[in-house]
Amino acid sequence: MNGIAKRLLAGKFLLAFIAGCMWWQPAAAQGVVYDETAGDKWRSALIVYLWALGMDGTAAIAGNEVEVDKSFSDLLEDLDAALSLRFESHKGRWGYFLDAMYTRLKPEGDTPIGKVTVDVKNVIAEAGGLYHINSTVAALYGVRYQEMDVDLEFPRRTVGAKQDWVDAFVGLRVVPVRTEKWNVFLRGDIGGGDSDFVWNAVLGAQYRFNRNWSAIGAYRVLSNDVENNGFRWDVDYQGLGLALGYSF
Numbered sequence: 001m002n003g004i005a006k007r008l009l010a011g012k013f014l015l016a017f018i019a020g021c022m023w024w025q026p027a028a029a030q031g032v033v034y035d036e037t038a039g040d041k042w043r044s045a046l047i048v049y050l051w052a053l054g055m056d057g058t059a060a061i062a063g064n065e066v067e068v069d070k071s072f073s074d075l076l077e078d079l080d081a082a083l084s085l086r087f088e089s090h091k092g093r094w095g096y097f098l099d100a101m102y103t104r105l106k107p108e109g110d111t112p113i114g115k116v117t118v119d120v121k122n123v124i125a126e127a128g129g130l131y132h133i134n135s136t137v138a139a140l141y142g143v144r145y146q147e148m149d150v151d152l153e154f155p156r157r158t159v160g161a162k163q164d165w166v167d168a169f170v171g172l173r174v175v176p177v178r179t180e181k182w183n184v185f186l187r188g189d190i191g192g193g194d195s196d197f198v199w200n201a202v203l204g205a206q207y208r209f210n211r212n213w214s215a216i217g218a219y220r221v222l223s224n225d226v227e228n229n230g231f232r233w234d235v236d237y238q239g240l241g242l243a244l245g246y247s248f
Contacts, residue, residue, distance in 0.1 A: 018126050044089035047216070049243035057224075057235030086243075090130070097142070099126035111137070121149040130173070138173045140189065144198075163231050165194035185218075195226040216243040 088097040101124045128142015130194040148163035171189025178184075187202040204218025 002032055023025075029116045042089055042091045043247065044087065045245050045247040047086040047088070047243050048126050049084050049086060049241060053098075054213075056238075058232070062228040079199075090132075093132040095130040095132070095138075095181075097126070097128055097130070099124075101125070123147045128169075135178075136175055137169075140173055141168075141170045143168050144191070165226055165228065166189045167193040167198050168197065169200070171200070182206070183208075194222060194228065199223050206245075212247055214245045214247065216245060217241065218243075 055158075084101045086097065086099045089095060094234055124144065124146050126142060126144045128138045128140055130138045132138045143166060145164070145166050147162070149162045169189045169191030171187065173185060173187045175183055175185045183203055183206040185202075185206065185248045187204075188200065190197070190199045192198060200220070200222045202218050202220045204216060204220075206214050206216045208214045218241045220238065220241055224233055225238075226233045
């Protein structure tokens with residue numbers, strides 16, 4: 001393989017890795033909020049969501065650094081599979097949530113040695129708890145696990161790489177507006193662990209069609225800063241999210 005081909009392949013590998021990294025994020029969608037009338041009964045919600053996020057920042061793999069500037073439409077072109085679910089449950093002032101996401105992107109392109117396909121599989125899982133200070137404010141805490149598995153498929157062989165990290169976070173969720181049909185909410189949290197620092201901010205609204213079904217829309221900004229063994233991910237995400245929730 002000549003030097004030009006190697007540089008082209010390294011560039012495609014890095015860009016595909018970036019495209020797969022955290023495109024879909026654990027939702028800030030809120031399907032259940034504190035209900036003073038619920039008493040000791042469990043109230044839960046299952047939420048299916050999509051975040052149309054763009055990216056802006058700097059990333060590096062094995063010392064190869066690149067500026068990241070990807071819109072949602074850029075990433076959508078290479079989407080192969082996606083599944084995003086959130087479960088949240090509350091009893092009295094306490095609650096917990098579980099969030100799971102899986103995406104797979106398969107960009108491909110022609111190089112001097114033939115067609116090369118990059119298979120990017122991304123898993124993000126979030127688990128945490130909430131304590132409702134009152135009917136408006138809740139404290140939240142949890143951990144977020146992220147894993148990315150990338151295979152570079154050459155005409156006659158395949159090579160791969162894998163990266164994962166875990167961060168803890170704490171924050172607040174505030175519901176300043178609550179009516180029979182509408183909730184307006186804000187969420188903010190900060191954290192770290194394997195990352196040097198990560199912060200997250202959300203502004204959204206929930207519309208209830210009836211007691212069980214609701215639609216949620218939100219705008220989210222998520223900032224990451226992780227560096228480990230030549231891997232660097234200092235990238236901000238921002239964009240709109242849409243979700244459909246079922247409460248029971």
